[in-house]
Amino acid sequence: DGDGECEEVLSAEHKTYETRAFIGQCPLLLLSIVLVWWKLEEPQHEVELKQSVWTKLKRIDFVGAFFMSVAILAFITAFDLGSKKANTSVLITLIVIGVSAGALFALTEKFWAKEPIFPLELLGQHAVITSYSIIFIQTGIQVALMFLVPLYFQVTANASMGEAGAHLVPAVFGNTLGGLAVGAWIKRTGRYKPPTILASMSAMLCFSLLLVLWRGHTSTAGSLVIFFGGCASGMANSAVFVGLTAGVEKHQMAIATTGMYLSSNIAMVAGVSAASAIFQSALRSNLHRALGRMLGGDEIAKRVLADVAYVQTLHGGLRRLVIRAFVTSFRRTFSVQIALASMALVIGVLSRQKKITR
Secondary structure, rough: HHHHHHHHHHHHHHHHHHHHHHHHHHHHHHHHHHHHHOOOOOOOOHHHOOHHHHHHHHOOHHHHHHHHHHHHHHHHHHHHHHHHOOOOOHHHHHHHHHHHHHHHHHHHHHHHHHOOOOOOHHHOHHHHHOOOHHHHHHHHHHHHHHHHHHHHHHHHHOOOHHHHHHOOOEEEEEEEHHHHHHHHHHHHHHHOHHHHHHHHHHHHHHHHHHHOOOOOOOOOHHHHHHHHHHHHHHHHHHHHHHHHHOOOOHHHHHHHHHHHHHHHHHHHHHHHHHHHHHHHHHHHHHHHHHOOOOEEEEEEEEHHHHHHHHHOOOOOOHHHHHHHHHHHHHHHHHOOOOOOHHHHHHHHHHHOOOOOOO
């Protein structure tokens, strides 16, 4: 039906974005691998040099890694399918698998693994909890922004996918500038808590401006406000990383930062899936409300839901009604992002500043 087709179309939109994003990262990842292999010097320890390959392999927590991977995969898949209204039995099965694997992972790390892949005591540390929470929220709202902005301009300005994607440039620039500025600030002052708070305020400012200014006819100046969203992400990544490393013991830094990046990767899937689900739900409701009483309105709504490009063929009052439904749906999604950024702000305020060596 129309609702299902809408979900498929919007899903295809963000899957196309994800595919291009992943492909675009491949050359950089390959370059990183070469640079690490070429330049990074690994410290050698006499004890490790005397160990056989088999002895080293036995130290690896394969069981914990397996259960953790299954739990993450199950929950992410359930979240993604849930945003598309998949079969309930499939979702319940995935959730049960995720919970079971998570419980087995916790038991393995607590009672079985001699060298756990992720020590559970880390999750009891204030710096770890606040850092993971902030980076999860900030990454989630950032990928939601990356999903919503091109779609907005495709619908309201009849932009092609390439033209719509170009509107993301201010956010990319803001991300770079925010990260560099925070790095310089922390190096000079040794304080990471203020930029952590400022990052959340910047995200709130971004989505508040989107809520006010993006009403279907957005000027070039109005499209630049996503700079603050990108800036928020860049600031948060730099400040949270420093805050995390300052809050854990030296021997825990590697695994703690690995967990932070894992949290960020999970948030990428969760953020775009949640934004898509909220937007789809709002759009279905708003379209049926706007067109339900019109002759042939249900059929028009189904066509709009089935193909976003169909909106570009509409004219006059009908187009204005459809655009208004889309804009209202965008605004609801922006409001949710503001609420999430507010949560990150509260967590940032409650975080602790520790003295670091400049």
